[in-house]
Amino acid sequence: MAYSDKIRGIYNESLNEIREKGIFKQERFIHSSQAADIEVEFPTGSELKKVINMCANNYLGLSSHPDVIKAAHEGLDTRGYGMSSVRFICGTQDIHRELEKKVTEFLGTEDTILFPSCMDANAGVFEAILTKDDVMISDRLVHASIIDGIRLAPAEHDTFKHSDMAHLEQKLQLHADKRHKVVITDGVFSMDGDTAKLDEMVALCEKYDAMLFVDESHSSGFIGKTGRGTHEKCGVMGKIDIITTTFGKALGGASGGCVSGRKELVEMCRQKARPYLFSNTIAPVVVSGVNTVLDILSKSTERRDKLEKNTEFWRKGLTEAGFVLKEGDTPIVPVMLFNAKLSQDFSKDLYNEGIYAIGFFFPVVPQGQARIRTQISAGHEMHHLEKALEAFIKVGKKYDILGKTKQEIIAMYGK
Amino acid sequence: MEEMKDIVLEYVINEYLEDEDEELSYDTPLISGGIVDSFSMVSLKRFLENKYKISIPDDKATPEAFDSVTKICTLVNEFLN
Structure with a gap:
């Protein structure tokens, strides 16, 4: 057998190194189509949980749009x-x-x-x-x-x-x-x-x-x-x-x-x-x-106009709550936490509150710039954003970061 | 050597540091520390060659040789002598 125990051992060692560094990526299984409301199996084997998706690139909410699905069916049938x-x-x-x-x-x-x-x-x-x-x-x-x-x-x-x-x-x-x-x-x-x-x-x-x-x-x-x-x-x-x-x-x-x-x-x-x-x-x-x-x-520009309004609401809500954001006006709204472990813990707590948003840290972003990257969609309705904001504020209070500056958050949790 | 270290340090700070809070010393790991990515070495190499009128062969301009201000100056001195 070419794939010897020695070869297997080397790969397992590399995978363990990734785990030890805390950067092992684990997939979360979604049992629904892509949308603002999704059903997720995480951890693997657990019961399905309904959560609001705040991290998809589905900016215009077209991933499961009926006209797009219909067109795809027609393409399948004719081509x-x-x-x-x-x-x-x-x-x-x-x-x-x-x-x-x-x-x-x-x-x-x-x-x-x-x-x-x-x-x-x-x-x-x-x-x-x-x-x-x-x-x-x-x-x-x-x-x-x-x-x-x-x-x-x-x-x-x-x-x-x-x-x-x-x-x-x-x-x-x-x-x-x-x-x-x-x-x-x-x-x-x-x-x-x-x-x-x-x-x-x-x-x-x-x-x-x-x-x-x-x-x-x-x-x-x-x-x-x-x-x-x-x-x-x-x-x-x-x-x-x-x-x-x-x-x-x-x-x-x-x-x-x-x-x-x-x-x-x-x-x-x-x-x-x-x-x-x-x-x-x-x-x-x-x-x-x-x-x-x-x-x-x-x-029509209806969908991008709605996305713009949703983004304004979301940025304003987070800013008023006292989070540190990366400046901008696009639907990518990074909530800065600076510390890698804090970004992971924050993401986990959000999930428990029914909000799906992922923590990013080095090497995906530069060292000391860990964050939760939120992404807004035209598929979000106001009730989705209000619930998500409520959850962010609750978790933000838990970690006592609301109203704190970058330096203060780093002083509390490190880079 | 000390003067050269200061010149190179100043160049690296101006060219590569994005975060005003970041501090840099002669021995801070530049490439392995994520401050300079290996792509960005091109301009550093060009700067050294123009400043000190030397030519550094590509096989000597390695990420290891460029990994700190001290190491860079050691490399430059090799070609100056």
């Missing part, structure tokens, strides 16, 4: 379950190209290419368009999938301090000798919930002849007046060279992603991006669902 092929062999249906055109129109770009996920889009795009003569200059808080994509690319890589435009400018000057410079940022940062200064970044990119890449996974569908994304909010529609985004969050929540932007760059991805060339096409059922999601969002 089948799977394609058993990559796109360029025999995996492209009419609805795939239809979705690419719809995304292009929605984001205000020149062309779009679908990927199995945004992780794949980010993993493939830089390698497809850059060479060793180029440089990628990224914000230090970009998503892990972008970092993986950067690692796979032959170009040089440098970083700038989070959202620090003066530092970015220094870096653009430092790398002035490179053939292509690509500035890389998230539109909305997933852990902090703040928004990139895309208007200033576009101006800098124009000044220094650089391209701009934006990951809009936590923005597409709800940021900006008509939900087109951070570029709409910042008034720079049509000026972003490369946008990547996901269909796995606000846009239906199933799976899939894309690269959307300048047509030559999209075509380079179609010819060279490895996750596109060597993995299966998106299933017809998902494509049909996303097509309908974009129809819904193009007709």
